[in-house]
Amino acid sequence: MCAISVKKMLKVELKTHRHRYPFYAGRGLLSLSGHILSRHLPPRSLLVVSDEVVSRLYAEEFLRGLREQGFQPFLYTVKEGEGSKSLANAARLYNAALEAGLDRNSAVTALGGGVAGDLAGFVASTYLRGVPFVQVPTTLLAMVDSSVGGKVAVNHPLGKNLIGTFYQPSLILADLKTLETLPRREYISGLAELLKYGIIRDVKLFTRLEQFLPKHLEEVKSPVGSFASSDNMLKYITRAVMIKGEVVFRDEKESGERRILNFGHTFAHALEAASDFQYYLHGEAVAVGMAMAARLSHLLGLLDARSTERITGLIKRFHVPPPPSGLKVEEVMRAFYYDKKKQGEHPVFILARELGDPFVYKDPPAHLVTAVLEAYLHKGIL
Numbered sequence: 001m002c003a004i005s006v007k008k009m010l011k012v013e014l015k016t017h018r019h020r021y022p023f024y025a026g027r028g029l030l031s032l033s034g035h036i037l038s039r040h041l042p043p044r045s046l047l048v049v050s051d052e053v054v055s056r057l058y059a060e061e062f063l064r065g066l067r068e069q070g071f072q073p074f075l076y077t078v079k080e081g082e083g084s085k086s087l088a089n090a091a092r093l094y095n096a097a098l099e100a101g102l103d104r105n106s107a108v109t110a111l112g113g114g115v116a117g118d119l120a121g122f123v124a125s126t127y128l129r130g131v132p133f134v135q136v137p138t139t140l141l142a143m144v145d146s147s148v149g150g151k152v153a154v155n156h157p158l159g160k161n162l163i164g165t166f167y168q169p170s171l172i173l174a175d176l177k178t179l180e181t182l183p184r185r186e187y188i189s190g191l192a193e194l195l196k197y198g199i200i201r202d203v204k205l206f207t208r209l210e211q212f213l214p215k216h217l218e219e220v221k222s223p224v225g226s227f228a229s230s231d232n233m234l235k236y237i238t239r240a241v242m243i244k245g246e247v248v249f250r251d252e253k254e255s256g257e258r259r260i261l262n263f264g265h266t267f268a269h270a271l272e273a274a275s276d277f278q279y280y281l282h283g284e285a286v287a288v289g290m291a292m293a294a295r296l297s298h299l300l301g302l303l304d305a306r307s308t309e310r311i312t313g314l315i316k317r318f319h320v321p322p323p324p325s326g327l328k329v330e331e332v333m334r335a336f337y338y339d340k341k342k343q344g345e346h347p348v349f350i351l352a353r354e355l356g357d358p359f360v361y362k363d364p365p366a367h368l369v370t371a372v373l374e375a376y377l378h379k380g381i382l
């Protein structure tokens with residue numbers, strides 16, 4: 001085994017009941033892609049799925065690293081953005097894989113954010129009834145959330161992520177250097193998901209973020225630069241991945257505990273849907289949704305004022321865009337009923353009794369949900 005010379009690389013072992021896989025995180029891992037992949041997969045043909053932005057920035061270095069160790073990568077690039085997570089693109093990828101002669105000994109790799117990851121994973125899980133899948137996340141959101149836990153999907157005209165499977169990767173390789181080129185909004189979107197783990201599972205992480213984020217958020221530029229690849233960030237990312245890994249281990253298919261990972265997401269999905277998915281980045285909507293979930297928890301007498309203030313106070317520092325002008329409370333309320341996570345007719349929320357203690361709450365009184373929405377939509381209160 002070749003010695004890998006990176007200053008700092010952390011490894012988290014993830015597992016489900018039938019599968020184990022590592023999450024590697026460090027700076028400068030892309031050029032070592034071949035070394036790291038070959039620990040888990042013998043050299044083989046690989047379909048590498050990326051988007052145009054990421055491909056321009058990182059494909060050359062990544063593919064070189066693979067070729068050096070005898071892999072034969074075929075790069076397929078899609079347009080950046082949510083529109084690429086489509087069945088039409090999945091079909092194009094099957095064609096590309098067949099034309100390149102990829103067989104069951106081949107693998108599919110995602111190089112990019114959650115869009116590339118979800119699309120490539122869906123193709124990996126269905127091509128020839130499933131070939132090995134490697135995630136190489138390049139956004140913070142993908143590193144702490146979408147690359148971990150095996151949910152892969154494409155969108156349908158009737159809704160996001162409606163066509164998908166659970167399919168765990170063989171490994172995840174996160175090079176924090178790639179975060180340095182992220183636009184500020186994309187980075188902040190990922191920070192929101194990171195903060196979520198502190199709120200739902202780790203008060204210590206929340207407290208560290210409470211100390212670290214306010215100054216960091218004031219200083220962060222676009223593109224983000226070396227802030228995003230600091231040692232602190234490496235620790236936070238691996239901690240978040242451990243938390244998600246533990247939750248997914250206990251409930252891979254989201255029949256119970258995994259739902260806590262959706263803290264803030266019922267509000268977020270409704271806000272995104274009611275604004276036609278055009279206004280917020282997903283993580284921005286999650287940031288708003290988490291503040292609303294905290295407020296709703298407080299109105300229900302569950303979360304004390306101090307914890308509510310700690311959560312909402314920190315989220316205010318994210319400076320997410322103000323509410324979309326003209327968006328009505330009724331439009332958001334209507335969107336709750338199209339949420340995939342609802343059970344029967346009742347919207348399901350993940351609320352908190354205290355920091356680190358989330359739980360599922362079905363169908364809270366509509367007037368309290370309305371009050372939280374009104375405060376945000378009419379007065380911008382988070």
Ligand SMILES: NC(=O)c1ccc[n+]([C@@H]2O[C@H](COP(=O)([O-])OP(=O)(O)OC[C@H]3O[C@@H](n4cnc5c(N)ncnc54)[C@H](O)[C@@H]3O)[C@@H](O)[C@H]2O)c1
Nearest residue numbers: 053080081113114115116138139141142146151178181182
């Ligand atoms: N599978 C899951 O469990 C899960 C969880 C959360 C979100 N998701 C999905 O993830 C998607 C969102 O992921 P995302 O936020 O990573 O979006 P994304 O993949 O669209 O990436 C965001 C933008 O950043 C650009 N980008 C990516 N890496 C970059 C880099 N290093 N430098 C500069 N620009 C870069 C991309 O080109 C894109 O324009 C959604 O489709 C969502 O449904 C899936």
